[in-house]
Amino acid sequence: MNINFSDRALRIKASEIRELLKLTDQPEIISFAGGLPAAELFPLEQIAKSANEVILTHGDKALQYSATDGYLPLRKAILEQRLNKVGIQSNVDEILITSGSQQALEFTGKLFINEGDSIIVESPTYLGALNAFLVYDPKFREVRMDDKGMVMEDLERMLEEDSNVKFIYTIPDFQNPSGVTMSVGRRKKLLEIAKKYDLLIVEDSPYSELAFDCECLPPIKSFDTEGRVIHLGTYSKTFTPGLRIGWIVANPTILNKFIMIKQGADLQSSSIDQRIAAHFMENNNLDDHIKKIIEVYRARRNVMFAAMDKYFPAGIKYTKSSGGLFTWVEFREDIDTKELLAEALKENVAFVPGGSFFANGGHPNYARMNYSCMSEDQIEEGVKRIGKVIEKFYR
Ligand code: PMP
Numbered sequence: 261m262n263i264n265f266s267d268r269a270l271r272i273k274a275s276e277i278r279e280l281l282k283l284t285d286q287p288e289i290i291s292f293a294g295g296l297p298a299a300e301l302f303p304l305e306q307i308a309k310s311a312n313e314v315i316l317t318h319g320d321k322a323l324q325y326s327a328t329d330g331y332l333p334l335r336k337a338i339l340e341q342r343l344n345k346v347g348i349q350s351n352v353d354e355i356l357i358t359s360g361s362q363q364a365l366e367f368t369g370k371l372f373i374n375e376g377d378s379i380i381v382e383s384p385t386y387l388g389a390l391n392a393f394l395v396y397d398p399k400f401r402e403v404r405m406d407d408k409g410m411v412m413e414d415l416e417r418m419l420e421e422d423s424n425v426k427f428i429y430t431i432p433d434f435q436n437p438s439g440v441t442m443s444v445g446r447r448k449k450l451l452e453i454a455k456k457y458d459l460l461i462v463e464d465s466p467y468s469e470l471a472f473d474c475e476c477l478p479p480i481k482s483f484d485t486e487g488r489v490i491h492l493g494t495y496s497k498t499f500t501p502g503l504r505i506g507w508i509v510a511n512p513t514i515l516n517k518f519i520m521i522k523q524g525a526d527l528q529s530s531s532i533d534q535r536i537a538a539h540f541m542e543n544n545n546l547d548d549h550i551k552k553i554i555e556v557y558r559a560r561r562n563v564m565f566a567a568m569d570k571y572f573p574a575g576i577k578y579t580k581s582s583g584g585l586f587t588w589v590e591f592r593e594d595i596d597t598k599e600l601l602a603e604a605l606k607e608n609v610a611f612v613p614g615g616s617f618f619a620n621g622g623h624p625n626y627a628r629m630n631y632s633c634m635s636e637d638q639i640e641e642g643v644k645r646i647g648k649v650i651e652k653f654y655r
Contacts, residue, residue, distance in 0.1 A: 262394070284610045289472045290642035292564075292629040293610040295436060295585055299633070301466045301499050301553055302546065306320060310539035318535065320548065325328045326521050326531040328358025330507075333452050334538035337491070338507055341541060343590075347482030348491065350509050353488055356518050359529045361466060361494040361506035365392040367521045368462055368490065371514075372426045379461075380418065380428040382410050382472040384588075384617035384626070386436045389429060389464065399424065400619030404595050407579075409435075409442025412449045412607025432480060433468035434584025437628035439615045447480045448467040454488055460514075466497050467584035476580055497585065503533040509655075557585070557632050563639045564631040571647030573654045578629075585632040589613065595653055596624040603652070607645040 314322045330333070335355045345351060358364045365388065373379065373396035377614035381390070390400070404417045410430060419425060419616045430450065432442040440447060442450070454461050463480045471477075478631035481491035486509070494506040508518055540546075564587065568578055589611075591597060595612035602605070604610060614626025631639060 261312055268397070269488050270396050271397065272391070272496045276427060282433060289605075289610055290634055290638045290645070291610045292631070292634065292639075293612050296629055296633045297497050298553070298556060299490070299587075301556060303345075303540075303549055305539060306544050307500070307536065310536045310543065311350075314532065322532040326528050326534070328356075328519050329353075330355070330529060330576055331531070331534035333337050333542070334505070334534045335507070335536055337541035341546060342469075342493065342621045343452045343491075343509065345533050347478045354509055354512060355517055356508045356510075356515055356522065357521065357529045358506040358508055358528065360496055361492040362388055362392065363522075363525070364506055364508045364518075364585055365389045366395075367508075367518055367525070367585035368427070368429075369393045369396040369398075369519055370520065370521055372460070372515065374426075376424075380415065380427045380597075381619050382430060382435065382438075383619070384437055384623070385429065385619065386431055386464065387616050390617075390619055393429075395429050398426070402619050404583060405435075405438060405440055407440060409440055409446050410450065412453065415450075416453060416511060418431060419453065419459075424459070425459055427462050428454060429462045429464065429638065430480070431464045431467075433465060433477065434586070435583055436467070436472060436588070437586055437612070437614065438588040439581030439584060439586050440544065440588075441477065444477055447478070449593060451483050451488070452559060455486070458528060459488075462492065463489050464492045464636060466492075466494045469498050470554060470557065470585070471583040472554055472561065481493055481509060487514070490514060494518050498553070499537070499540075499546060502530065503537050505533060522535045554583075559625045560631045560634070560636055560639055561591065562586070562631065563636045563640060564643060565645035567640050567647075571644045573647075574651060576650070585627050585630050587631065589627045589629060591625045591627070591650070592654065593625050597627045598647075600627070600653060603649045604646055609642045611646065 284293050335352050339352050344388055369392050375397040378399045378401050380401050382405050401418050404411045431448060434441055461480055465479055468476055479491060481489040491509040576591055578587050581587050602614050610629040614628055615624045
């Protein structure tokens with residue numbers, strides 16, 4: 261049979277991370293590969309209470325179709341408990357609930373990218389965003405990062421050269437994969453540049469509240485007086501990814517288009533999941549839960565950093581991430597981390613080779629390591645095993 265996929269479908273490639281995760285599901289593997297929150301920290305009892313009450317008292321509505329823009333009490337809770345706290349003063353009508361922020365990324369591609377349009381991404385950036393955008397066939401323009409995030413001079417140079425840019429995609433806090441946080445100065449500068457070139461900014465903020473050593477920085481959206489920033493949030497890393505609750509905050513003209521796209525995609529996010537999340541937010545303090553997660557992740561990160569210092573050869577650099585789920589390791593230029601991974605898997609330990617996080621390829625000597633979902637003992641042991649493997653490569 262001849263299956264005639266569309267050009268769009270042919271552009272979709274299997275995610276290296278997903279393929280890897282299949283392998284790393286086995287219990288004997290110490291995996292630093294995924295980006296999963298620690299499942300043992302999910303507040304199961306409270307979620308069970310919320311689920312029970314939602315079904316028993318409002319089951320008729322919870323199991324019925326509902327509005328595309330999302331359950332109003334949930335949108336209000338997100339606005340009051342999360343967005344206002346970090347200085348985003350939007351209206352509840354400027355919030356759309358999505359099925360995780362991954363859906364928001366897919367919709368962003370659909371809404372803005374014509375074939376051949378340029379979009380600006382950080383170098384490296386989130387693989388899931390690249391895959392979501394890739395379907396719409398853009399030209400990825402990568403902007404270098406340093407320890408304060410996207411380098412603004414490079415961005416301006418690129419914008420001078422390319423007048424076909426549609427938007428700038430950034431993950432300003434504890435970036436996936438690099439662990440880097442954009443400084444407040446750069447956030448303001450980025451908005452200034454976006455104004456100058458009349459561009460939209462897509463601000464993807466799944467990790468912003470997971471700040472271990474510092475206060476959370478104000479989102480770019482909090483400085484936005486024109487509705488130029490599309491802000492994406494999610495409960496996946498601060499609460500639970502299984503409910504698939506994400507949100508888009510955008511000016512009404514843009515948001516209305518997102519709503520129409522969502523109608524065509526899935527009509528609405530799950531009524532029951534939204535109600536469970538809203539009930540939880542009304543009856544529990546998510547801030548306390550986030551504090552608990554931060555304590556555990558900070559300790560795990562510290563163990564990973566100390567173990568890398570102890571077991572990795574000198575000269576290997578890694579991001580001293582001050583929050584989020586990842587650190588980013590830079591090996592000697594001649595090292596290919598895919599080969600390193602093949603050897604590491606023989607020792608039952610996994611990480612993600614960094615090459616796939618670069619929109620236009622290259623950079624084989626990087627790796628992303630996650631510290632959120634293995635125990636401190638596993639982290640110490642896993643890093644030790646990787647250290648042994650690296651020694652063979654560094655001879
Ligand atoms: N953006 C970034 C930067 C991410 O790291 C992730 C998840 N790994 C997502 C978006 C998607 O998360 P979710 O769909 O679970 O909200």
